[in-house]
Amino acid sequence: MTLFLTDADVRAAFDWADAIAALRSAYAAPPDEARFPPRTMARGDGLWLRTLSGVPGEGGPMGAKLIAASLRHRRASYLIPLFDQESVELTALLDGHSITGFRTAATSALAADLLAPAGPLRVAVIGSGFEAQNHVRALAAIRALSSVTVFSPNPASRTRFTQELADLGMPLNTAESPQAAVDGADLVICAARSRDEQPTLRQVPAGATVVSIGSTLPEQRELATEVIARAQVIVADMVDEVIHDTGDMIAAEKAGVDFAGNVVSLADIVSGRANGRPADPDAIVLYKSVGSATQDLAVAAMCVRRAAELTLGTKLPVTISPVSK
Structure with missing residues (x-):
């Protein structure tokens, strides 16, 4: 049956x-x-x-x-x-x-667990909707979170985000800009594209791990080129599609960023065939997902x-x- x-x-x-x-x-x-x-x-x-x-x-x-x-x-x-x-x-x-939504967030949590620094994580979330909330719940199932700070252009959306996740019993904060949200963060979750397809994340703190799920097609943007240029390791769930079919990576390549040698597959990280986080404590690590x-x-x-x-x-x-x- x-x-x-x-x-x-x-x-x-x-x-x-x-x-x-x-x-x-x-x-x-x-x-x-x-x-x-x-x-x-x-x-x-x-x-x-x-x-x-x-x-x-x-x-x-x-x-x-x-x-x-x-x-x-x-x-x-x-x-x-x-x-x-x-x-x-x-x-x-x-x-x-x-x-x-569930599989995207669960895969991001798996990647973050392998790529983010050890210990409780200070999390910044760019976006406040279904995907953003799922990512916090997925992360909370596998890692201790010391705080979560959310940015969304709409203050009401930020408040709703904190209300929806109040059952997790952790500090939930709001920020009035992406930069204010990411300051001091160990892990940055990008789960919202701007409507005009301009990058929503332009700067990240040294040593941060970035999870990007909002740019999966050539016409979509989420990460500024300088974020990609700073990433020492770029982990992709689908390497060819991330490199060639996402607006963020297409824009970075057009800007002359040579990132090809930094890209590894999530499967290689999970299986231990490749290392994720470099020894340098200030290294930026990016996990970029298109879904699979x-x-x-x-x-x-x-x-x-x-x-x-x-x-x-x-x-x-x-x-x-x-x-x-």
Whole structure:
């Protein structure tokens, strides 16, 4: 039977610690680019359909995430089908909306745990929405946070951010500018692009780790070129896409910043094939993410497992039957 999980089912089944553990296992698997090809984007008149697909090497379900979006109407739908690797049966269909936010934040937390200095972290967050809040919750599941300071252009949004995260029981502060937010921070989370696609983060303190998730397409900007130029190590979840398909890196390359030799994959960091933070305590380390099927499938499979344990979801009365070929 095929199990269908609504967005509410996904939220009820989700667990930060389990998600981070699933991602750690997925990224520690031996590298095989054929298993996770680059995402594809079909574009129409104000429409696009993005596909991320993968066949996990550790035997978990294979599948894809489909994102259908209408730019004119500012609407999007997310669908994740999962197939058993042995029987190729359709085992689950999931609303992928919350999984997208959960997997991004959980992967960032995994990267930050490996890249940020040891000990409690002073966190700055640029952005106050769904992704920004998820990142704080994900980080709190894996590291001690001594403080969190948020900047958003809207004061009401900053206040709402602190109210939504009050249950974490940690100091939550607001700042009136990005620079005021990042002063003294060990870890900077960039989770909001400016609407005019001008960089929202222009300076970071020495020794900081920066997590950037808001620039995933060539037309999008989040980080100033000088931030990228200062980074001694740039960790990417999808190296080629981060380098060639994100507006931040495209702008840095056009400005003459030679960063190619500093880029390593997140998989190499997780598996221990490469080192993350340099010995220099003042080094800037950047983790830049565009999202990947590795993340979607690991977190989706975890949600399906927990949903079965918690008797969540709906078993469909019909399904798609495999055929002989």
